[in-house]
Amino acid sequence: MTAYDSLVEHLKETQLVGSINSLLGWDERTKLPKGGGAYRAEQMTYVSGLLHKMRTDPRVGDWLAEAEQQVGEQDPHSDQATVLREARRSFDKLTKLPQDLVENITRAEVEGQQAWVDARAADDFPAFAPYLKRIIELKRQQAEAIGYDDCIYDALMDDFEPGEKTSNVRSVLEGLREDLVPLVEAISESANRPDTSILTRSYPASAQESFGTMAAAAIGFDFERGRLDVTHHPFCTEMGPDDTRITTRYDEHFFPMAFFGILHEAGHGIYDQGLRGDHYGTGPGEYLSLGFHESQSRMWENQVGRSLPFWTHMYSKAQDNFDSLQAVALSDFYFAINNVQPSLIRVEADEVTYNLHIIIRFELEQAFMSGDVSVEDLPGAWSEKYQHYLGITPPNDADGVMQDIHWSAGLIGYFPTYSLGNLYAAQLFDKADEELGGLHQQFERGEFQPLKDWLVEKIHKPGRCYSASELIERVTGNPLSHSHLVDYLYGKLGPLYGIERP
């Protein structure tokens, strides 16, 4: 067996163990009896340890060095080059970090999350501040150990958006912010308002489940290779090339949460199901980045699921399922699900303001990583930006700077991937629309397969053979730009709110 073959075999075996951990995690979050928690933690710790040992096995370094030499120069986008590049990337990242730093980070994250839960409940940011400082300091050490070209934030973002540059993301998100702030202002000043009480009537969970399942299947989530379950915090996970599981939660008096949540997770799931199973566990069979993953969920949730053509096809089925909709006109329902309103909480935000929530976090993360803003000054900086971009001021820190779990869990550099997802989604959708000739007419006829097939071919099958910036340019002909998302938002919201693009 060549070094390359040995490496691939080891990577696949590692993925097998990782997939078992996925099952343990999925079961923990969907099925585990309350009493089983302590032993489940032992099981997951054991498998995580095994996984770490496999990933940092010194033989991986030997096989890599030998295979890189044997293979030599070749097309960097080939499967083989991608296997080696991604294996090298992962191995170097894991082995560059000193063991004591890894342990310190793990401990700081565990303690940070506990402290965050308590501090948030007590609305006591100063109690959380020392933990956040410690995490920031350790993340700096991590970034220095890994290394970076331009700025320290690059090294952190790289964990989630491989190869992406802060300068690039900053320029795109600044452009987006400059266009969104006036859009939000214009909507706030508009006299048009949807009747959102439509959405808070009675929506029985079982009807939501069957309607949501039908819709997920309609857009292309394969239930022969996946399933839908109930959980507290919805997610999508996979535990094998043909086993992708999505979750949701039902509020019987709020229709959008579960329905758009299901479309969102189904979008993630369709991406996982579209990856090449024969490369499962290696770069060519792996999702490209969190931003690209999010682009798939957002496209099905928003560009498709909140579009008028989608509901032109689906609305009579919805009325069959829900008594609460029987006397509601499609146009009123459509406006209600596209309501835009500045609000405090990111996870409850609409399509427009959501990105401003993200931009605020992205700007603050850079500021506290570079030292421009101290942890003590974070609540003030947070409030200032919320007032500036969204026109609202958080009444407290619990619903302000402490609303997200991310920082307490060491996830710094993660937030921008959400907006990158929206941006990729808009740009890809425009290209698909151009190439497939009228997606909206297809949606009106209930035809979602062409878009799904296009995404599988253009985005899912390449895996990591191209970087995110390479792939968006390869598929759409242009580098990432904020204009597609802004065009899309004006195109949809302009008529609803009676506003025109400045």
Next chain:
Amino acid sequence: MTAYDSLVEHLKETQLVGSINSLLGWDERTKLPKGGGAYRAEQMTYVSGLLHKMRTDPRVGDWLAEAEQQVGEQDPHSDQATVLREARRSFDKLTKLPQDLVENITRAEVEGQQAWVDARAADDFPAFAPYLKRIIELKRQQAEAIGYDDCIYDALMDDFEPGEKTSNVRSVLEGLREDLVPLVEAISESANRPDTSILTRSYPASAQESFGTMAAAAIGFDFERGRLDVTHHPFCTEMGPDDTRITTRYDEHFFPMAFFGILHEAGHGIYDQGLRGDHYGTGPGEYLSLGFHESQSRMWENQVGRSLPFWTHMYSKAQDNFDSLQAVALSDFYFAINNVQPSLIRVEADEVTYNLHIIIRFELEQAFMSGDVSVEDLPGAWSEKYQHYLGITPPNDADGVMQDIHWSAGLIGYFPTYSLGNLYAAQLFDKADEELGGLHQQFERGEFQPLKDWLVEKIHKPGRCYSASELIERVTGNPLSHSHLVDYLYGKLGPLYGIERP
């Protein structure tokens, strides 16, 4: 760390890996999407391999030898002695078998099951015969490699009923048979017949689920440390000291299947939940034998769940749940769920005839293992015994000698544990009734906790500190006897069928 401590740590780690395999298996049988089957097989093969490596790790032999010497003479029923005895037993069994024999057996079992499925569907016993011969031959080799004192069947039964002797089981089951055959004849000749059509009316699955869940909780299955799911072939499994999962299937036009199935599996589950969690993975925390496990499921299913006092308490709740029972008298319902009728298929048999199905298999297994009956002659011998003991003759081999999966899967020596379960259940129930003073009155008041607590204390907590024959004698004061079961059956069925004990 002493050799003993190292051994215990290793045993617990091995159990941890085994419990992960349990989750993989539970999920496969209850949740796995169809497409996920192939990869799941890879996951389970990997974990099984890891498990085998851990169980046969040569260090186990070293630790055992050292610990046995260090510990020396001690109370054989102490936890420490039990840890060592059971670890020795398991290690010796696994390491005594030559690797090629293990592989041959595994292959013969896989091929045997495939051949059995096809041969059964085609009602073609001769097509299955060569596979069965091969399995019998390999099982003989296995028994010789493991060793035995009296007869070869001892070595096979020992896998399921540790330490049990064929001669002992034979004498008890012969006594049982001699009493059951006239009982079945008397019932067949009785003019009394229940109206079983009561049970085949409409019983919606969701109502069955909530009623069954309520009943399982009422008898003591702890849903904080367990759950109930749907599957094709019901089972109970545990994947941690506080995570026991039972399963059932619903037939909307046959009430008894799911309901008594749930009580049965809950009985298994209550046993698993009653084991001492701090000894999880070692002998003192392990179930004693399959016969004892079955005694727990049968007692809750039959002695409790098919008793009149149980339904005196439960029947109005059942009527609230099921429209089909609203005009049915309790006495008619009670007779219907205790219908006795000789039938062809073991898994559909009633409490009385079930044991005759088992005795036939037990007798035939001994006969083909010793060579007294050839595989070719099995169908004839089968029919003869069915006619003799049950008064019926199978119309074909598919519903005769080929109805069970066991032999094709190499499970020879397993069947008697089912009847041992019934016998232990009856004998234990009588003792509990005597010590707790009137279980039936307690059931009428919906009090099941005293019986459960008694079983936890007497049967569950000792784990494997006593052998099955030691424990039954220790708890009841007498060795296993068939008279308790026969008394119980006459006591219940005599009044229903208007018959008296000869």
